[in-house]
Amino acid sequence: MGNRNLLQYFFITLKGMAMGAADVVPGVSGGTIAFISGIYEELITSINNINPALIRIWQKQGFNAFWKKLNGNFLVALFLGIFISLFSLATLVSWLLENEPVLLWSFFFGLVAASIFFVGKEITRWNLGTLTILFAGAAIAYFITTLPASENATGLPYLFMSGALAVCAMILPGISGAFILVLLGSYKTILDAVHERNLQVIIIVGLGAIFGLLSFAKILKWMFSHYKNLTLALLTGFILGSLNKIWPWKLVLETKIIGDKAIILKEQNVFPFSFDGDPQLMFAIIAAIIGFSLIFILEKVASKK
Numbered sequence: 395m396g397n398r399n400l401l402q403y404f405f406i407t408l409k410g411m412a413m414g415a416a417d418v419v420p421g422v423s424g425g426t427i428a429f430i431s432g433i434y435e436e437l438i439t440s441i442n443n444i445n446p447a448l449i450r451i452w453q454k455q456g457f458n459a460f461w462k463k464l465n466g467n468f469l470v471a472l473f474l475g476i477f478i479s480l481f482s483l484a485t486l487v488s489w490l491l492e493n494e495p496v497l498l499w500s501f502f503f504g505l506v507a508a509s510i511f512f513v514g515k516e517i518t519r520w521n522l523g524t525l526t527i528l529f530a531g532a533a534i535a536y537f538i539t540t541l542p543a544s545e546n547a548t549g550l551p552y553l554f555m556s557g558a559l560a561v562c563a564m565i566l567p568g569i570s571g572a573f574i575l576v577l578l579g580s581y582k583t584i585l586d587a588v589h590e591r592n593l594q595v596i597i598i599v600g601l602g603a604i605f606g607l608l609s610f611a612k613i614l615k616w617m618f619s620h621y622k623n624l625t626l627a628l629l630t631g632f633i634l635g636s637l638n639k640i641w642p643w644k645l646v647l648e649t650k651i652i653g654d655k656a657i658i659l660k661e662q663n664v665f666p667f668s669f670d671g672d673p674q675l676m677f678a679i680i681a682a683i684i685g686f687s688l689i690f691i692l693e694k695v696a697s698k699k
Contacts, residue, residue, distance in 0.1 A: 398467065398468075403467060403468075403471040404471075406433065406468060406471040406472050406475070407471045407472070407474050407475035407478070408475060409427070409428070409431040409433055409472065409475060410471065410472040410473060410474060410475020410476040410478075410479065411475040411476070411478055411479040411483060412427045412431065412475075412479070413427045413428055413472075413475070413476055413479070414475065414476040414477070414478070414479025414480045414483060415479045415483040415487055416502075417476070417480070417564055417570070417571055417572060418479075418480065418483070418487045418488065418572065419487060419491065419498070419502060419570070419572065422502050422505075422506065422570055422640060423563065423564060423566060423567055423568055423569055423570045423571070423636070424476070424564050424565070424571070425564060425565045425566045425567040425568070425569075426505075426506060426509050426567040426568060426633060428565070428567075429509065429512070429513055429567045429629070430508075430509045430512050430513075430689055430692065431692065433468075433472070434567070435618060436465070436468065437472065437565070438565070438611050438614045438615050438618065439465070439615060440464070440465040440468055440469050441469075441565075441607055441608065441611035442611045442612055442614075442615040443463055443464055443465060444464065444608055445608075448460055448463060448464060451463055495642070496642045496643065496674060496678050497642075497674075497677055497678055497681045498681075499640050499641070499642035500642045500678040500679070500681040500682040500685070501681040501682065501684060501685040502640050502685060503637065503640050503641065503642055503682050503685065504681065504682035504683060504684065504685025504686035504687075504688075505685035505686065505688060505689060506568075506633060506636065506637060506640060506685075507637060507682075507685075507686060508685070508686040508687075508688075508689035508690065509567070509633055509689055510630060510633050510634050511689075512689055513567060513626060513629055513630045513633060514528075514626075514630045516626050517623050517626045517627055517630070518622075518623060519623050523624060523627075524623055524624060524627040525627070527624050527627040527628050527631065528627040528628070528630055528631040528634070529631060530628070530631060531568075531627065531628040531629065531630065531631020531632045531634070531635065532631040532632070532634040532635035533631075533635065534631070534632070534635065535568050535569060535631065535632045535633075535634070535635025535636045535638075536635035536636075536638050537635075538569065538573075538574075538577070538635075539573075539635065539636060539638045539639035540638070541577050542660055548583050550594075550595075550598050552578075552580070553580055553583065553584070553595060553598050553599050553602065554598050554599070554601060554602035554605075555578075555602060556574075556575060556578045556580035556584070556599065556602065557584075557598070557599035557600065557601070557602025557603040557605075557606065558602040558603065558605050558606030558609075559574055559578065559606060560572070560574045560575050560578075560580075560603065560606075561602075561603040561604075561606040561607045561610070562606045562607075562610040565607070565610065565611070565614070566629065566632060567629045567632060567633050568629065568631075568632030568633035568634070568635065568636040569632055569636060570636070570639070573639060580599075583595065584599055587599070638663065641663040642678055642682075643663065643664050643665065643666050644661045644662065644663055644664065645661060645662050645663075645664045646660075646661045647660040647661055647662060648660035648661075666678070
């Protein structure tokens with residue numbers, strides 16, 4: 395955590411932007427990006443520091459002590475990046491999702507596949523327990539990716555719960571917050587609320603997200619403190635199981651029109667059929683290799699620092 399200079403905070407903002415861009419895609423988790431960029435445990439610890447004791451520190455020791463305990467500079471730099479991304483890169487990612495889905499999914503598939511190795515190698519001791527937890531995590535994540543999307547949901551208590559669950563998924567590597575919202579049937583309701591500036595819905599979802607974030611961070615922090623290897627194995631499993639959702643080539647079996655949006659209810663993974671003379675397949679493989687290599691390039695840069 396320590397003291398950082400302005401350039402280091404700038405890099406944290408860039409990491410936040412990468413997390414924001416990932417969170418827009420239903421299937422990719424911002425938590426995965428936080429993990430591979432080396433800020434995951436600091437993020438969990440910083441969120442975990444947000445509690446009533448902070449107010450007492452402010453009253454007794456002043457604002458500087460409060461801000462330091464909060465790790466405020468780090469959180470501001472990171473969330474600034476996430477919000478910049480949600481309001482700018484989100485447009486680009488949405489456009490790619492509409493117009494070049496195979497290339498986008500291929501890039502993320504390579505990125506997430508590499509992050510399995512990245513997170514897995516943090517496990518210091520392999521045994522039957524870690525392997526069991528890894529496969530259980532993979533099975534849970536795989537099962538979640540096969541669930542059908544729900545009908546559109548609009549009840550306020552339900553939206554509060556959606557916000558809480560989505561933000562928990564968002565900080566878990568491998569499980570996508572946006573995808574959880576699609577499963578719960580809240581994705582379009584929340585998206586519409588943002589476009590229409592529906593403050594009631596935005597505030598309810600926001601309160602749910604804050605509740606989910608603060609309570610879930612405590613559980614994660616405890617797990618990292620007491621069962622680090624098992625926790626890492628579980629997270630590696632989640633990332634492994636999520637690959638099913640981000641496989642680039644899919645056959646859509648069932649859709650539903652909600653408003654002016656076609657929501658995919660059922661799809662299955664297929665293999666690309668033509669291996670010769672298909673320029674898109676070549677570009678998709680290149681995109682996956684770029685995504686895969688990016689993780690190791692980032693690690694090299696980080697270890698040099």
